[in-house]
Amino acid sequence: xxxxxxxxxxxxxxxxxxxxxxxxxxxxxxxxxxxxxxxxxxxxxxxxxxxxxxxxxxxxxxxxxxxxxxxxxxxxxxxxxxxxxxxxxxxxxxxxxxxxxxxxxxxxxxxxxxxxxxxxxxxxxxxxxxxxxxxxxxxxxxxxx
Amino acid sequence: xxxxxxxxxxxxxxxxxxxxxxxxxxxxxxxxxxxxxxxxxxxxxxxxxxxxxxxxxxxxxxxxxxxxxxxxxxxxxxxxxxxxxxxxxxxxxxxxxxxxxxxxxxxxxxxxxxxxxxxxxxxxxxxxxxxxxxxxxxxxxxxxxxxxxxxxxxxxxxxxxxxxxxxxxxxxxxxxxxxxxxxx
Numbered sequence: 001x002x003x004x005x006x007x008x009x010x011x012x013x014x015x016x017x018x019x020x021x022x023x024x025x026x027x028x029x030x031x032x033x034x035x036x037x038x039x040x041x042x043x044x045x046x047x048x049x050x051x052x053x054x055x056x057x058x059x060x061x062x063x064x065x066x067x068x069x070x071x072x073x074x075x076x077x078x079x080x081x082x083x084x085x086x087x088x089x090x091x092x093x094x095x096x097x098x099x100x101x102x103x104x105x106x107x108x109x110x111x112x113x114x115x116x117x118x119x120x121x122x123x124x125x126x127x128x129x130x131x132x133x134x135x136x137x138x139x140x141x142x143x144x145x
Numbered sequence: 146x147x148x149x150x151x152x153x154x155x156x157x158x159x160x161x162x163x164x165x166x167x168x169x170x171x172x173x174x175x176x177x178x179x180x181x182x183x184x185x186x187x188x189x190x191x192x193x194x195x196x197x198x199x200x201x202x203x204x205x206x207x208x209x210x211x212x213x214x215x216x217x218x219x220x221x222x223x224x225x226x227x228x229x230x231x232x233x234x235x236x237x238x239x240x241x242x243x244x245x246x247x248x249x250x251x252x253x254x255x256x257x258x259x260x261x262x263x264x265x266x267x268x269x270x271x272x273x274x275x276x277x278x279x280x281x282x283x284x285x286x287x288x289x290x291x292x293x294x295x296x297x298x299x300x301x302x303x304x305x306x307x308x309x310x311x312x313x314x315x316x317x318x319x320x321x322x323x324x325x326x327x328x329x
Contacts, residue, residue, distance in 0.1 A: 064254035071252025085252040088280050088293040115295065115313060117254045145251075 035073035037135075043072040043082060043103075044133060047118060050104055051131040054112060056119035060128040063141035068118040069133070070142055072103050086116040224267045224275045229287035232278065236302055239274050243327040244302040245319075247277040248293050255314035256297045262316055266323070273327055301326050 047069055051057060058065040071085025081096040082103040089095045100106050107113040112121050120127035219225040219235045224247070227235060236244050247263055249256035267275035280288040280296065291300055291307065299319050301309040309322045 059254070061258070064258060067252055067257050068254040071250075071254075074252055085250060086255060086296045088248075088250070088288055088296055088298075090289065115255065117258070 033074065035070055035077050039073035039076045040070060040138060041135060043069045043076065044135060044138060046082075046103075047072075048132055051119055054104075054108075054119055056112060056114070056121055056131075057127045058130050058133055059117050059120060059126050061126075062128075062130075062133055062137050064117050064126075065133050066138040066141040067145070068116045069138060071116075084116060219274050219276060221271045221274060222268055224264055224277050227276045227278055229284045232276065232287055235274070235276065236305055239302075241304070242272060242274055243323065244274045244276060245323060246291075246300040246302065247275070248280050248288065248291070248296065248298045248300065249277060250280050250296045253296045259297060259314040259316060259319075263319075266320070270323065270327065273323060303329070 047058075047065070068085060072082035075081065075083040075085060075092070075096070079092055079096040081099075083089070083092060083096045084101040084103055084105050087101055089101075095101055104119070105114075107115075108119060112119070114120065117126060219227070219239075221242075225235070227246075232246070245266075247256075247260075249260075263275065263277070267273075278284055278287065280293060292310075295312040297314055299311040299322075300307050301311075301322055303326055308326055311319045311322055
């Protein structure tokens, strides 16, 4: 069962999951929040610009790029800043205010290290040849998430 | 995702950083009673009215389920989603089995890359329990208890303790760590 709720800022999907129990079945409801299209577009453009500027490339699988862009957009919506979605924080608001892990994070700026695999140096095995990603690509590759 | 196939052909490459060991002992308030005598602990250490039960079908079906009173089950041969309430009961009920936990977040790219390979591992190692935890706001207490900074992080547990940790989507390191712990 999936319910789709549309709100001014967020689109939330509630899906039910059946527990893989061998005894009784249980349903858990998980709320997945989607970032706004506006923020996704902002982070998409930022990603393209920064890839060009830094001489890095998107992953050979644009699905990875799409997921990270959405993660950045999600943090931009909720925190006001694109905090790295591939780290865990005790206090996200404080981290966003501090700035170290706001994309582009300090490791990326200083050493071109992006463990999110958003910006990949040409010698990286997973680097593709593109510095472009369209909204359509992002939508398609994250449609089933 | 296309990389599901290309990741397999690219073989097992590391994607991210360091490996550390961080033993953490958990004193669980939840206890269990084993109903199958061949899996029962030798002492009465784990006994509670809200006890978990061990159900085994190891030899014939190559399927082993660990269930808890919270009505979730971790079955070998697949990856089981856990949360802050179900994780430790399942770990406690695992007995001598190695438990691997994939700590991921919703919008982490490397997590999506390694997920299908993690699934394959669960099918390959039928003597290991594979779990995954969405490190969202709801599960934050557990994520904090276990300790995580880099996403994904893999915790390997044995006898209710974290014995190894892999930070980042480093598949080769994860496999090596699982091999080490399960044979120890």
